[in-house]
Amino acid sequence: MLASHFADADSAYAPLGPADPAMAQAQLERVTADLGRMYRERNEALRALARAHHEALLRLSIAAEYRDDDTGVHIVRMGFLAEALALALGQQRSWARLLRMAAPMHDIGKIGIPDNVLKKPGPLTPEERAVMNRHAQMGAEILGTSDVPLFRLASEVALSHHERFDGGGYPQGLAGTDIPLSGRIVSVVDYFDALTMDRCYRPAIADDTALEMLRRERGRLFDPVVADAFLNNAAHMVALRDRINEHRPQFSALLDDEALPLIGA
Template sequence: MERIVADLGRMYQERNEALQEVTRAHHEALLHLSLASDFRDDDTGVHIVRIGYLAEALALMLGEDDKFATMMRKAAPMHDVGKIGIPDEVLKKPGPLTPAEREIMNRHASIGAEILGRSRVALFQLAAEVARTHHERYNGSGYPAGLRGEDIPLSGRIVAVVDYFDALTMRRCYRPAFSDERALEMLTEQRGAMFDPRIVDVFLENAAELIELRDRVNRTQPGFAELVGA
């Protein structure tokens, strides 16, 4: 009986290790897909890595536990994976989008959620939630569902703020980068409109630390191994 119990314990451990390895491989594949999407909109490809670390740090600053913050680091980089399904003539258009083009662009949130939500693994469910909700707006003016206030999951509200700030300070095909100071002003202007006031306040209170984290990611260029690590 003891041998049977020991064998069952070993089989259970081997099963868990195999499942973890499959999950890690799946995660890395989705990150590479996200990177391919990001390269179409950012020629450095570092944006998605920065979003992971910034989301983790901001979650901790908001008082969330380590487990949730770590999940955010791993899930947030996949927020825009759905852009892989958006045509270049829309994604890279140098001028304003027409209403029809904006409708096409907005589909990336639902496309990303569909790609990520096919897995029952908690990490990918969180990533799907982020993809689906990071363009919802606190005042209900966002997409795809027009969610308002705390009806928007915390994960989406966090990524909305860090993505907005980071994107503003990046050079894009249709505009130069804004300074950190101007980006913080623009973030402040959207407090309570686009973004959760509490999350904006915490970001602003810790802006120097978050900017240093962003700059450290730019300097050290951490890869996916570090991003998906324990």
């Protein structure tokens, strides 16, 4: 593609004599226009590549959720609820939108957990729990290190969303605000959403009960500031979840700015 822009370079950009200022200006404008077009085409290609990469990782996340007896709508709820909570905490909309796209990949590491552990209906043994807990590190490794902000944030979420505010979480045993804000947000959203959905080993817990359980865990499992932001906006969060369950948007909605009205923006 780039070669075509310069196929006629000998004629279009031929050297000019000192007495051709008008032609020199016209040639400069042509060069500038071509460079601008090349820059736009490059950026469009990079955006398309990033979108394809993100969609592939989202599909892998959906595969992990299907293995965990969910319809896949959990990851859509995770994205929009995490975004809404970030906004409730006063974060910039650009970062909240990035979190909306990153949060659904929080459990991508479950794709590597054996079914006999992932789908076990009863309590896990200590050995099985150790296997299950590997999914956070595995998720970060799947997402890898990247200079792309979205994938860097997604890797951070995958690694940190099972850390506990009191330091008793995994895999790194981080405590307090040493846990990245993205992980502190996603852990609250994941806790509430997981409680209020049917699981293979129990039915969904009522919203009021789940909110009270979240309240009791503030300062222990969860950052109290983040937990309080969720609790103080519980009516909005529950309504958002219900709209997602009703409309069942596809995961592509997570990538679409037109989805912003779904969170009341």
